[in-house]
Every structure is written in structure tokens, then in C-alpha cells.
Amino acid sequence: MKILRGAVLALGSFVLAGGILAAQEPDRAGCTDHPLFPTRMPDYRIVDCKVEDYGVFEFWTKNPRVKTPVEGKFTFIAYRFTGARGTEPSALAVVRNYENAIRKVGGTIQNSVPQWWVNAKIVKDGSEAWAQIEKGNGLIWLRIVEKKEMEQHVVADAAAFGNDLRTTGHVAVYGINFDTGKATITPESAQAIGEVAKLLKTEPGLKVHVVGHTDNVGSVESNLKLSQDRAAAVVQALVQQHAIPAARLRAHGCASFAPVASNDAEDGRAKNRRVEIVKQ
Numbered sequence: 435m436k437i438l439r440g441a442v443l444a445l446g447s448f449v450l451a452g453g454i455l456a457a458q459e460p461d462r463a464g465c466t467d468h469p470l471f472p473t474r475m476p477d478y479r480i481v482d483c484k485v486e487d488y489g490v491f492e493f494w495t496k497n498p499r500v501k502t503p504v505e506g507k508f509t510f511i512a513y514r515f516t517g518a519r520g521t522e523p524s525a526l527a528v529v530r531n532y533e534n535a536i537r538k539v540g541g542t543i544q545n546s547v548p549q550w551w552v553n554a555k556i557v558k559d560g561s562e563a564w565a566q567i568e569k570g571n572g573l574i575w576l577r578i579v580e581k582k583e584m585e586q587h588v589v590a591d592a593a594a595f596g597n598d599l600r601t602t603g604h605v606a607v608y609g610i611n612f613d614t615g616k617a618t619i620t621p622e623s624a625q626a627i628g629e630v631a632k633l634l635k636t637e638p639g640l641k642v643h644v645v646g647h648t649d650n651v652g653s654v655e656s657n658l659k660l661s662q663d664r665a666a667a668v669v670q671a672l673v674q675q676h677a678i679p680a681a682r683l684r685a686h687g688c689a690s691f692a693p694v695a696s697n698d699a700e701d702g703r704a705k706n707r708r709v710e711i712v713k714q
Contacts, residue, residue, distance in 0.1 A: 477517030494545040506581040525569035592632035617663035631676035641714040649703035650690040662687025
């Protein structure tokens with residue numbers, strides 16, 4: 435995923451303007467600053483880091499009682515202060531530095547507790563990233579999620595789909611993915627859609643409903659539209675790319691009204707975001 439390239443230099447030059455990283459203990463091996471924040475507060479070194487190609491983090495938004503889960507490439511970096519006693523910057527100074535840097539590139543502050551943390555969202559050039567900067571005693575913790583959809587690598591085949599349809603009347607096709615918050619089918623979904631088309635060609639008398647489902651993040655109204663649009667996009671792909679007659683397909687959006695798992699945890703929400711094929 436492209437990293438908000440236009441924001442990088444501005445953030446890097448604005449955070450700690452006038453502060454130059456002094457010679458100090460080396461960072462932990464294998465750890466570097468995140469490209470979104472290429473500079474840091476003076477006299478801090480990296481003591482820990484973790485990067486996950488696909489993870490989730492819940493960011494505080496609106497007020498401390500509301501959390502928003504964001505999925506994508508997850509980065510965690512821990513900085514420890516190594517300067518002279520009595521010279522460590524206050525939590526307020528750290529939070530304000532990052533707030534100013536984020537606003538400088540058009541980012542929005544989602545939640546801020548000046549003596550503790552700031553949570554922000556930055557949208558630039560079609561990419562979206564969320565960041566949490568938290569100040570502790572002698573430490574700064576940075577958590578960033580570059581938002582993206584998970585790549586689905588495990589896909590059932592046409593025979594398995596057909597068996598489920600005959601047994602239960604419906605089948606979830608988890609290999610069909612979309613851009614976040616959109617009805618744009620991702621390229622890696624071609625295999626799963628191809629297997630659905632193969633089933634329909636093998637059984638020419640079969641007519642199906644294509645049903646889009648979402649998790650419960652967002653409003654019911656927006657999720658109804660999103661799930662309907664995603665189902666329609668799958669129907670369009672089957673008709674245009676695989677020559678399946680449109681009369682055999684009907685698109686429906688179900689939003690979060692038919693979950694297969696609890697929406698309280700991310701693994702459950704991931705299962706609920708799906709496309710199902712239902713026998714007419």
C-alpha cells in the first residue's frame with residue numbers, strides 16, 4: 435500500500451521543528467522510524483518495534499468511551515528518553531508536537547488527552563492511515579495502521595460451493611474482497627469469482643441470489659447501501675467477465691442483519707464481512 439507520500443516530508447519537518455536528533459545510544463536492531471514520522475523528539479531512541487502486514491488496532495474517537503477498529507498494516511514503535519535528568523519533554527509538549535504536525539498535512543484529530551495521548555486520521559492521495567501517539571514515563575509509544583483490506587488466500591472450489599448449496603441452500607464465499615468502504619472488487623478476488631462462475635456453468639439451471647453482508651461498524655443505512663453495491667458488483671463481474679446470464683442472478687444487500695459471529699471482536703467482524711450465494 436502506498437504510504438501518504440505527500441504527508442511524509444511535511445510531518446517529518448514539522449515534528450520537532452528546531453530539534454535535531456543528538457548522538458545517543460543506537461536504536462534497537464531492526465527498528466526504524468515510520469515513514470509517516472521520519473523524525474522524532476530529541477534524545478529518544480527506539481527500544482522496541484513490531485510490524486504486522488495485516489493487523490487491527492482500536493483507536494479512541496469522539497470521546498474516551500468510543501473505540502474505532504482499523505485494519506491494515508500495523509506498526510508499533512516504542513521510544514525511550516535517554517537525555518539528561520530533568521530535560522525530558524512533558525506529555526503536553528509531545529502531544530502538541532504531533533497534533534501540529536498532523537494538522538499541517540490536513541490530518542484530523544479524532545481524540546486527544548493532552549497529558550496522555552492523541553489519536554488521528556490522515557487521508558492523502560487516496561490512502562488512509564490512523565495513528566496513536568501515547569506518552570508515558572520516559573517513553574513514547576507510536577501505533578500506526580495503514581488501512582487496507584486483508585488478502586484472502588484460502589478459497590474453496592466450485593465443487594465445495596455446489597455441495598454447500600445442495601446441503602444448506604447457501605454458501606459464504608470468503609475469497610471475494612473489496613477496497614475498504616467501497617464496492618470495488620480487489621484483483622485477488624478473481625479466483626473465487628471464477629469458481630462461482632464455474633459452478634453456474636456446470637449447473638446451467640441454477641439460479642442464485644448474490645447477497646452482500648457487512649459487520650456492524652458504521653451506520654445501518656451506509657452498510658445497507660454498501661452491501662447492496664458489493665453484491666451488484668459481483669453480479670456484474672459474473673455477467674461481464676464470465677458470460678453468466680443476468681436472469682440467473684439477483685443482488686441483495688443485508689448489511690449486518692445476518693451475522694455468523696459476534697461483532698464484539700475483530701475475528702468475528704471479519705467473518706461477518708462476506709458475500710454469500712443463496713439458491714433461489
